[in-house]
Amino acid sequence: MNSKRIVKSTGRYAIRFVTLLIAISIISFILVSLSPVDPVQQYVGAVPNVSEEQREKIAEYWGLNDPPAERFAIWAKSLLHGDFGTSLIYRRPVLDIIGEKFAASLALMLTAWVFSGILGFTIGCIMGVYNGKWPDRILKKVCLTMCAIPTFWIGIVFLMVFSVKLGWFPMGMSVPKGVPADQVTLLQRIHHLVLPALTLSFLSFANVALHTREKLVDVLESDYVLFAKASGESRFSIWKRHGLRNILLPAVTMQFGSFSELFGGSVLAETVFSYPGLGAAASAAGMGSDIPLLLGITLFSAVFVFVGNMLANIIYGIADPQIREGYEHEE
Template sequence: MRQLIAKRLIQTIPLLFFVSIVCFALIKAAPGDPVLSFVTPNMHAEDIERVRANLGLDKPAYVQYGLWLKELLKGNLGYSLVNHQPVAALILERLPATAGLMGCAILLAVILAIPLGLIAGAFHNKWVDKLITFLSYIGISVPLFWLAILLIYLFAIKLHWLPSMGMRTVGVNSAADVIKHGILPVSVLAFSFLSSYVRYVRSSTIGQLREDYVQIQYAYGSSRWIVLFRHVLKHVLLPIITLLGMSLAELVTGAIVTETVFSWPGIGSLGMTAVRGMDYPIIMGITLFSALLLIIGNLLADVLYGFADPRIKSSR
């Protein structure tokens, strides 16, 4: 297991290097000029070029990337072209809001997906299975921004039950207020995760119910629910581990659309602001951070697989 972890960590370095090159190339190929956000009607051409030189944008793209990589090796992600603040500080400042939002959404989705998927798989091709599958397809197909706007219109504008945007009410500093603001965005994200998780659990449940150990349990007189939640559940958790590992990167970037709609002060809204302003140091920082979390998530999934499935642990 230690050799596996060490090998995966070593592989992280060239992978992050490749991700940084692709991201930097895409940023440079995108239309727009970040200098335009500093231009005023009274500025002369010489002043514009001076601003470009101060930002380091007058050099060739490969030179800019080399300078950025040099600072990265020193542990410096650079400074925002718009906010003039360290990129690492901006990401860490917004990280708790996004991590809390996405963490609650993923946790809620997993808690609901396991029993729903087990029930759908146990009643394969019955009306319960068709209903759950139909709702899952709706969750996968419906755009998140449309669902978010619909919930805002219903619960915030019409019923006045929940706030429509923001993370806190002005002048109110309490956990209950944060929870109240987070109900709508968490519900939107949880519905999206729930739809995909249910399909994986359902598919795994259908396959497990065909195994010999299930028939043996029925022969011993076990009921359907005991077989499902005591025996099948252990094997169904394996694909959930993989999904959770892949979802770790979405703790940073998965709420971009939702945070923008609900004005949630997280990394997603920071990334959207950076894209609109061509603030490439922030874009690069968020992209690398997300890639690192994805690699760590896959590594944790492999490690948890070894503990959850003794066959994998013994083969390793």
């Protein structure tokens, strides 16, 4: 019986995954096709003396003269064979660019993910324990303010303060300028990673903190906690014995659900800090009308976000039997 539920759940996720990719592929291709930018001109760039005949050959080579439906069918067939095309900017296969850039972005997003989780959970616990008192009021205003501040603005402020004025961190890039890749040390990479990761972590830590606060307040106002207070149990003991076990699971689920925010925010953070990751590549592809790279990154980001949300659901279902039963009876 258990194996049947596993097969059923796996099939449901597979159907959702395939449907998502098909929908995103169609929508992305339509939007790119409606773009007023001439891809031939973007490919040629500033090269002079390109005749109309040469432009026509380039357009014919890329299949730009074919009907949109035919071009989509050819592109989709290539995707099924693992061919995402060639980047117009980098002049390399799209999958090679995505693999190279994602390695840098993954380090950035994982570091920011850990920062935001620890910072958000800690602040949320402080606000919940001191509910209604001055630490709660001050931190709550800070979190609400951070929810409204754009990521790029935080990055610019961090650059001005910590890089320009204090000189604690480099201005950008993932490695020191002029140093060969094989000579870059781990400490140098971490030094370049801290500031953009901290900037990116500010995108989601406030949501985790506010969510954790609300859950902790509900727990601390319950009858069994009031009885513990009446019995003389300390505030820290109450938080450790009763609060922590009840708020940790929602916080973890909230944290896994922030994958999409981190992926979207990485585009702005990497642009501000000139960090050579997937977000910067997506920004460059959009500005330069690199259609193959832009479509490839779009599909890859959809897969990344879907996997993050799926992991959140799986972890929540494993940890909480009631949630798991709800998933099993949702159909």
